[in-house]
Amino acid sequence: MALSPGIRLGPYEILAPLGVGGMGEVYRARDTRLDRTVAIKVLPAHLSENARLRQRFEREARALASLSHPHICTLHDVGHENGVHFLVMEYLEGETLAARVEKGPLPTEQVLRAGIEIADALDKAHRQGVIHRDLKPGNIMLTKTGAKLLDFGLAKAATNLVATALTKMSTAPTQSQPITTEGTILGTLHYMAPEQLEGREVDTRSDIFALGAVLYEMGTGRKAFSGQSQASVIAAILSSEPPPMATLQPMTPPALDRAVKRCLGKDPEERWQSARDLMLELKWVQAGPAAEVPAPGIACRRRRERLAWVAAVLALATALGLAIVYFNRPTRETHTTRFSVSLPENAEGVFSRVSPDGRYLAFSIASGGQRQLWLRPLNAVSAQPLPGTEGARFPFWSPDSRLIGFFAEGKLQKIDVAGGPPQILCDAPGVFSMGTWSRNGTILFSVFEAPGQEGLHRVSAAGGAPTRMTILDESEKELLPFYPSFLPDGRHFIFRCAQVEDGSFEDRGICVASLDSGRARQLVDARSPVSRAEYAPPGYLLYARGETLLAHPFDANKLRLQGEPLTIAAQVEHYGPVGLVNFSVSESGVLAYQAGGSQSRLLWKDRKGQVIGEVGDPAEYFDVRLSPDGQKLAVSIRDLQALAGDIWIIELARNVATRFTTVGPQSEAFFPLWSPDGSRIVFCMPRDAPPFLHQKPLAGGEKEVLLPSSGTLQCPTDWSPDSRFILYMDRHPDTNADLWILPLAGERKPIPFLRTRFSEMLATFSPDGRWVAFVSDESGRPEVYVQPFEGPGERRRVSTAGGFLPRWRRDGKELFYLGVDNQLMVVPVKLGVRFELGTPQALFPVEAGPSVGSGYDVTADGHRFIVISAMPGTAVSPTVVLNWTAELPR
Helix, strand or coil: CCCCCCCEECCEEEEEEEEEECCEEEEEEEECCCCEEEEEEEECHHHHCCHHHHHHHHHHHHHHHCCCCCCECCEEEEEEECCEEEEEEECCCEEEHHHHHCCCCCCHHHHHHHHHHHHHHHHHHHHCCEECCCCCHHHEEEECCEEEECCCCCCEECCCCCHHHHHHHCCCCCCCCCCEECCEECCCHHHCCHHHHCCCCCCHHHHHHHHHHHHHHHHHCCCCCCCCCHHHHHHHHHHCCCCCHHHHCCCCCHHHHHHHHHHCCCCHHHCCCCHHHHHHHHHHHHCCHHHCCCCHHHHHHHHHHHHHHHHHHHHHHCCHHHHHHHHCCCCCCCCCEEEECCCCCCEEEEEEEECCCCCEEEEEEEECCEEEEEEEECCCCCCEECCCCCCCEEEEECCCCCEEEEEECCEEEEEECCCCCCEEEEECCCEEEEEEECCCCEEEEEEECCCCCCEEEEEECCCCCCEEECEECCCCCEEEEEEEEECCCCCEEEEEEEEEECCEEEEEEEEEEECCEEEEEEEECCCCCEEEEEEECCCEEEEEECCEEEEEEEECCCCEECCCCEEEECCECEEHHHCEECEEECCCCEEEECECCCCEEEEEECCCCCEEEEEEEEEEEEEEEECCCCCEEEEEEEECCCCEEEEEEEECCCCEEEECCCCCCCCECEEEEECCCCCEEEEECCCCCCCCEEEEECCCCCCEEEECCCCCCEEEEEECCCCCEEEEEEEECCCEEEEEEEECCCCCCCEEEECCCCCEEEEEECCCCCEEEEEECCCCCCEEEEEECCCCCCCEECCCCCCEEEEECCCCCEEEEECCCCEEEEEEEECCCCCEECCCEEEEECCCCCCCCCCEEECCCCCCEEEEEECCCCCCCCEEEECHHHHCCC
């Protein structure tokens, strides 16, 4: 029964009816306590007897109570009086969008303004865990202060959102199936997404479909999907596409038409993945043509649509012959736009990634000794640091461009570009980790140079314990995958990889695999070294050979390359032997890459981290070891042209470098290790097959095999002070990285020193030869330990929060190591029959260059350090290319 004016519901006096909806009657009323006008929504008595409908009414109350937004109608109160259930809401003056659309289409600027406001309101609701499920013009009020979203009577908890949002809806009834009444799917037919019509589970993207239908109707005055019956409307939604908006309203911006069309994708994966994405797109359109970045494939389609429309107009106004002449005119080609992104002062070690929507560039840089993430909107003139991202490396984006993943302090973390503190997702040890984020909420990340944990790991974007993935090639041999990148389907991914067999590594180029299978196949061979790869719309695989960035036509459905690769850029920054080339590409046709090399320099630093000298010329340094007398330096230098690495000897007094090894192209000599008398150097060549352990006299002569290869990768780590033994690291597929002792007398039969299921590596003798410091991941992350070299004794853990690369002071009074955040740490120690140690203290951050290996060494007195450091203030600014495919050959 309708309520008459003057009737009271608690302190609220009914003034006049406002309307009747499927879930209740709405009245204008007066709040007698505050003397203000309110709107009251009443659930009629005959409906309140229905428990299911009463639950819906209560659900609307909870949904509104959880939301506070300028474009969502505010809930003031909820009550029950004399059997009447009611909601007290903000009273809005204006007209519904449904009433406005009856008068004709809205001007484009009003469509955009209202669309932005509604999308912003939906984003708020979705973040709070609420799906509207009945978005339509009748549930949108146009007021003087903007659009207001009404009627959450069909709202449902968004169970796929993060748990923190769900806690705010913890009192909502659990729904495991779509809500129906006597077999009828609830909602308003013309605005329902296909999954709603088919009775499947809905999520936030169902609201985005409805909003697309609303925007279409606002801009054209016609429904996106119509028919003579319910069946024909359903058929239209499920199987047909609405005409382009421009065919009904010629002044519709193509970008708005494109945004609406994406909302109306039949498959939720084809739509905008969040209301915020849509809001940002509408703001971009609102900013005008200068703000648009047309996608390569879309640009061609826009030209065709523009020509078709112009030709149609000419056909109405001129003779058919003039129209034919017009159709035969050459089209204007789209051009690329290039610009450089300015960096903060003294920026070092830049690694940048463009967002999927092409609006932002996130980059990790070090400035003033502190590494941090920076964010640069591409329509702005400067970048800003993201607070809380200190130590961050290798950023990557969520598919909706809202979140940035990154690695810091041995953890995988994420941060919202809109603000707020970062969230830790899981542990992620090692160096050169890189991640990729699928549309399905899965993150893959690779771990490199963390023995025992190297390879590919999978974790939910909401966080949790990561799972290591085993990837096999077609012959059932294990592959070591790194630098993964998802393909558009969100299931398949590409990655750079090596074949692992009995501990030896063979470069296998670029491969493709699936989350559903541990099988992979090769896409790009490794006849010459290739880099990481990314998929780039409308159909290319981007990767580099050497320092040349290429675009190879690629069918993402059949997972096959086509034709020959095309050159995009030369001399892009190449991160040494790990093949990490610095580039990224967006879905909208924005390419960002880093030009130039990856040079670093050798610096002398004191215990405060102050630079007190420099050695040699800038180059790509990898390992550094001081000679026992402190007069020379052995260092690995990589040749960027030959993609090879040699060991050089630098005389420190004269600052003169001499080549020590001469390897062939695509070969490398690493981990130089001085004999105690300084007359010989032991080193490894990991790309050789088999990878022997070599030694060579400093006075000259050919290198000789010191240890016959076991087929595994063997790298020397230290030489005992009495010259009797060499410690070396041996990677084995069953026990990961192990430590072995090579006696230099007699038969030279190796003896295991530490061989467990964990990884032990980077061992070094104490000056008195009694103790060995080494790194093990037995605690779950790499830590520095010390234990006796011979005989019984206690193993002691030295580091307290992760550690790498231990180095002894020559007099045995201190032990140094690198913390997981690259802080150089020092621990007071006392050698002898017993080993005593103090508390680790931080000295200074070691901001190493891209290729670090053994990135530092310490003098005998522990007062000076030789450090591989990135070039300060000489970092090349990232180059951004808009519409990068326009310059490719047609």
